[in-house]
Amino acid sequence: MPEMPEVETVRKTLKNLILNKQINDITVHWPKIIKIPPEFEQFIDALKGETIVDIGRRGKFLIIYTEHYALVSHLRMEGKYRLVQNDEPVDKHTHVIFHFTDKTDLRYNDVRKFGTMHLFKIGEEFREAPLCDLGPEPFSEEFTEKYLKDILAKTNRKIKIALLDQKLLVGLGNIYVDEALFRSRIHPERMASSLKPEEIKNLHGEIVKTLLEAVEKGGSTIRSYVNSQGEMGMFQLELYVYGRKGEECKWCGTPLVKIVVGGRGTHYCPNCQK
DNA sequence: AGAGGTTCTCGGGCGC
């Protein structure tokens, strides 16, 4: 499900909902979600009594900060957080419940059970997986045209696959990579190292612009994504190619094509993208 | 029936 714009939207909405709430207890229905610590009982013991002090984001990871801990949470395909009254019936895909002292619950729901949680003491969260070794944030000063040029020159992969690699650049997923490549008129199967300076310049600009616009619209709701207040995103209405196989290109009218690249469904315009 | 918004792990291949 969520790429950077969706996770950023979840971060903002979740922060409004749970800041300053104190965790009274935690219920874990599917322990495999919790990767660190290795035993889920330690996860519960550590967080009991802690208060939510901030919510951050790194790439597609949410970081829920309490006074002493950083809870690093990845939603993968379908993970969702909802705040509900604690007497509401528990959905069968709810795997972790944070019970607050004010009789509300933060419930982590994940149909496919792909999501992960890693708990660290504050200050240690960036020192090991999954947050170490991530590339720059697309909105940071570090993500320059030169940086993009350098990483693309060093890889033998297709451009789409390289851009999905979170070690090179965080935030892009299958939707926004297809959109950014369309907007820069680059075919997704081009070798990354074959891009010309002008194309890299365009691509850099379109990656940033596409993600910025998507954040402003609250992300894209394709099938199931809603933010922590249950609201859909609106950026799906702005998509040029993702999910539009067979429909007309908004620029030239040519029917859009869907192929598989690196195992991922890939949408593009055979006329506009070279 | 197979694909789906993600990423980790595992081998094979290559170069030093």
Add this chain to the structure above:
DNA sequence: TGCGCCCGAGAACCTC
């Protein structure tokens, strides 16, 4: 031979 990197395939799970 060994090591490290890079790359592609498969796996984790459930719903429609």
